[in-house]
Amino acid sequence: MIKPEGVYVRIPASTANLGPGFDTLGMALSIYAWIGMKSSQETMIRLYGSQMEGIPTDKSNLVYKVAQMVFREAGVHIPELEISMYSDIPLTRGLGSSASAIVGALFAANALIGSPLSEAKLFNMATAIEDHPDNVGASLFGGIITAVWDGLHADYIRMEPHEDLEVLVVIPDFQLSTSEARKVLPAQISRQDAVFNISRSSLLVAALAQGRLDLIQRTMSDRLHQPYRANLVPGMAEILKEAVQHGALGIALSGAGPTLLALVDRHSDRKKELEAYLLNTMKAKGIRATARWLNPSSEGAQLIGNMSSGSFLELIKGEVKA
Ligand SMILES: Nc1ncnc2c1ncn2[C@@H]1O[C@H](COP(=O)(O)OP(=O)(O)O)[C@@H](O)[C@H]1O
Ligand SMILES: N[C@@H](CCOP(=O)(O)O)C(=O)O
Numbered sequence: 001m002i003k004p005e006g007v008y009v010r011i012p013a014s015t016a017n018l019g020p021g022f023d024t025l026g027m028a029l030s031i032y033a034w035i036g037m038k039s040s041q042e043t044m045i046r047l048y049g050s051q052m053e054g055i056p057t058d059k060s061n062l063v064y065k066v067a068q069m070v071f072r073e074a075g076v077h078i079p080e081l082e083i084s085m086y087s088d089i090p091l092t093r094g095l096g097s098s099a100s101a102i103v104g105a106l107f108a109a110n111a112l113i114g115s116p117l118s119e120a121k122l123f124n125m126a127t128a129i130e131d132h133p134d135n136v137g138a139s140l141f142g143g144i145i146t147a148v149w150d151g152l153h154a155d156y157i158r159m160e161p162h163e164d165l166e167v168l169v170v171i172p173d174f175q176l177s178t179s180e181a182r183k184v185l186p187a188q189i190s191r192q193d194a195v196f197n198i199s200r201s202s203l204l205v206a207a208l209a210q211g212r213l214d215l216i217q218r219t220m221s222d223r224l225h226q227p228y229r230a231n232l233v234p235g236m237a238e239i240l241k242e243a244v245q246h247g248a249l250g251i252a253l254s255g256a257g258p259t260l261l262a263l264v265d266r267h268s269d270r271k272k273e274l275e276a277y278l279l280n281t282m283k284a285k286g287i288r289a290t291a292r293w294l295n296p297s298s299e300g301a302q303l304i305g306n307m308s309s310g311s312f313l314e315l316i317k318g319e320v321k322a
Helices: 062-074 097-112 119-130 133-141 178-183 191-210 213-219 226-232 236-246 271-284 312-317
Strands: 007-015 025-039 044-048 081-087 144-149 154-159 165-172 250-253 260-265 289-294 302-305
Touching: 007 097, 007 133, 007 312, 025 097, 025 133, 025 165, 025 191, 025 289, 025 312, 044 312, 062 081, 062 097, 062 119, 081 097, 081 312, 097 119, 097 133, 119 133, 119 154, 133 144, 133 154, 154 191, 165 271, 178 226, 191 213, 213 250, 213 260, 226 236, 226 250, 236 250, 236 260, 236 271, 260 271, 271 289, 302 312
Parallel strands: 044 081
Antiparallel strands: 007 025, 007 302, 025 081, 025 144, 144 154, 165 260, 165 289, 250 260
């Protein structure tokens, strides 16, 4: 049943490849995007916020196209849509903006027609579009997601992040698209590197599941993508080696970069030291960057309400942080 009043949803950002978990381990983060969707006489796409620059506002828009996939799958015909989107998630920085748009579009379109598709189905569709399940899983389900994608079916387990876990991201002021950052990866790896990552990834997942923050430092390393991508982010190689000496529990490239992400004990008295170290190291390499303290987001995609009681911007105003 189509909801004539429309819906609006909120979707968290995400970090993929958490440490050794390349293409498999992701976490939702407390930066959000909002999507409003309504059936309409004529398609109208309104994008708000500085993060939306350059995104198309016609039917080639990703959110419109993904919404139509949901309608096709559910056997519903809604060719014309009014879509509104506001996002605080930086574009093309390794914080899952594309995953948030895909998950938001799937979730909103499904809610608009009375949610005939299960969350497992939405996860499968999202993974088929994005091609790896860690960003989309985290944005859809929230928390920490470990997932497997065999090209047809995605399986996952969601873990609740430990309450002491805080996240510091350092976002460089340049963009790095995932497709560009995948081109530098080798097609094959050695058995030693495979064992290196499998062992650390397995232990990291178990440690996160049991709240063993003391094990993060020894498990957050990687040989599958970070060494190859280090040349794309000035300062990254040094930061990956040294950040734990400045108070991080662990440090990783967030997704395909260029953002670097530190896991931090929120009670640590070295938070200022860590932030200054990360920013100064990037500055020394000529990179301007913004530091943001975030929390893991326990909530994934959420239906917030319908569009009957005001304009999209008025509806989300109370939720968007200044
Ligand atoms: N709200 C959106 N609407 C349409 N396309 C989007 C939206 N958000 C992101 N994208 C697309 O995703 C691209 C960024 O994806 P990607 O390179 O994977 O980086 P990341 O997901 O880390 O931000 C953008 O250049 C744009 O093409
Ligand atoms: N596993 C992917 C992750 C891409 O994440 P994004 O947030 O940078 O889109 C990869 O490393 O290529």
